[in-house]
Amino acid sequence: MEQLEAGAIVDTPAPDTSPRPPNIVIRGYGQYYDVLTPEGVVRCTVRGVVKRARRKTDPVAVGDRVEITRTGPGEGVIEAVAPRLRTLSRRARGTEDVEQVILANPDQLVAVFAVAEPEPHPRMLDRFLIIAEARGLAAAVCVNKIDLDPSGELRRRFDPYRAAGYPVVETSAATGAGIDDLRALLRGKISALSGPSGVGKSSLINALNPELDLRVGDISAATGKGRHTTTATTLILLDDDTYIADTPGIRQLGFWGIDFSRLDTYFPEFRPYLDQCYYADCTHLTEPGCAVLAAVEAGAIDRGRYESYRVLRQGTGEDR
Numbered sequence: 497m498e499q500l501e502a503g504a505i506v507d508t509p510a511p512d513t514s515p516r517p518p519n520i521v522i523r524g525y526g527q528y529y530d531v532l533t534p535e536g537v538v539r540c541t542v543r544g545v546v547k548r549a550r551r552k553t554d555p556v557a558v559g560d561r562v563e564i565t566r567t568g569p570g571e572g573v574i575e576a577v578a579p580r581l582r583t584l585s586r587r588a589r590g591t592e593d594v595e596q597v598i599l600a601n602p603d604q605l606v607a608v609f610a611v612a613e614p615e616p617h618p619r620m621l622d623r624f625l626i627i628a629e630a631r632g633l634a635a636a637v638c639v640n641k642i643d644l645d646p647s648g649e650l651r652r653r654f655d656p657y658r659a660a661g662y663p664v665v666e667t668s669a670a671t672g673a674g675i676d677d678l679r680a681l682l683r684g685k686i687s688a689l690s691g692p693s694g695v696g697k698s699s700l701i702n703a704l705n706p707e708l709d710l711r712v713g714d715i716s717a718a719t720g721k722g723r724h725t726t727t728a729t730t731l732i733l734l735d736d737d738t739y740i741a742d743t744p745g746i747r748q749l750g751f752w753g754i755d756f757s758r759l760d761t762y763f764p765e766f767r768p769y770l771d772q773c774y775y776a777d778c779t780h781l782t783e784p785g786c787a788v789l790a791a792v793e794a795g796a797i798d799r800g801r802y803e804s805y806r807v808l809r810q811g812t813g814e815d816r
């Protein structure tokens with residue numbers, strides 16, 4: 497019983513005031529995890545009791561705060577995992593109900609899109625933001641490749657996100673424009689940088705910390721794990737208490753565990769209208785007296801954002 501307590505990971509979120517072990521898991525390699533400690537990186541195995549404590553989730557994930565025992569120079573064992581405050585996760589392949597944690601304890605999700613090359617899909621951005629909202633994660637938008645938008649016209653597609661209340665930073669990894677704004681957004685937090693392939697996530701991480709030299713255009717270089725990289729996450733220490741992770745795109749994240757009946761609350765700009773609809777259980781699809789539909793008509797809610805809501809609210813299975 498004593499031992500089980502030590503290894504246990506509990507489901508109840510810990511209050512933010514609980515002491516957090518300083519050691520953080522930054523990378524996983526099968527049976528091994530690299531744990532960043534105040535004295536450097538320690539490669540750890542995991543005590544059996546930690547693995548047995550929970551079978552419906554990864555016992556240890558990148559971003560977990562852990563207690564370790566040292567067993568030799570640069571080597572140790574993970575003895576306990578602190579309760580996770582939040583997770584960015586998906587359903588483990590080939591299972592119905594096992595959580596695969598992409599990143600434990602993220603403070604925010606930064607959705608990275610490019611003004612062009614590749615052409616941005618705002619409806620895809622909406623999906624990232626919904627995943628963040630549903631998990632209680634703060635979200636922000638990074639609009640990269642602004643060097644490809646000399647007139648400033650292309651980036652206006654992201655105006656609705658500012659209007660919805662999301663921080664929006666505009667960057668160019670190529671010229672260095674806006675990198676300080678991005679650095680300020682990230683400061684003191686654990687951020688998941690997520691977005692479609694090719695938008696410049698690796699380039700941005702390099703621009704933030706040129707010593708890293710992640711190979712641009714090659715996801716595997718960021719994780720050193722070859723082909724299995726869509727799910728592997730590496731946490732990169734940028735600065736004191738500032739970490740970033742290059743996390744997979746939306747298809748890999750998926751909508752697992754999201755309650756679509758609460759979808760309207762995942763659109764921050766809908767919230768002021770939600771208690772003004774005529775019907776208390778309004779779905780905001782066709783009902784008369786719907787305050788959300790009225791706001792769309794009046795131009796107070798962006799039509800594209802509403803369209804994302806409509807498609808996901810009506811949709812089932814494949815559409816989602």
Ligand SMILES: Nc1nc2c(ncn2[C@@H]2O[C@H](COP(=O)(O)OP(=O)(O)O)[C@@H](O)[C@H]2O)c(=O)[nH]1
Pocket residue numbers: 640641642643644667668669670671692693694695696697698699700711712713714
């Ligand atoms: N013009 C321009 N190209 C960029 C910028 N950032 C990245 N790229 C290019 O976009 C391509 C994809 O970048 P990468 O960082 O690998 O994207 P990732 O897949 O999101 O990690 C590479 O050819 C980069 O050189 C930028 O700010 N401006």
Ligand SMILES: [Mg+2]
Pocket residue numbers: 697698699713714715718742
């Ligand atoms: Mg990359």
Ligand SMILES: [Zn+2]
Pocket residue numbers: 773774778779780781783785786787788789
């Ligand atoms: Zn309504």
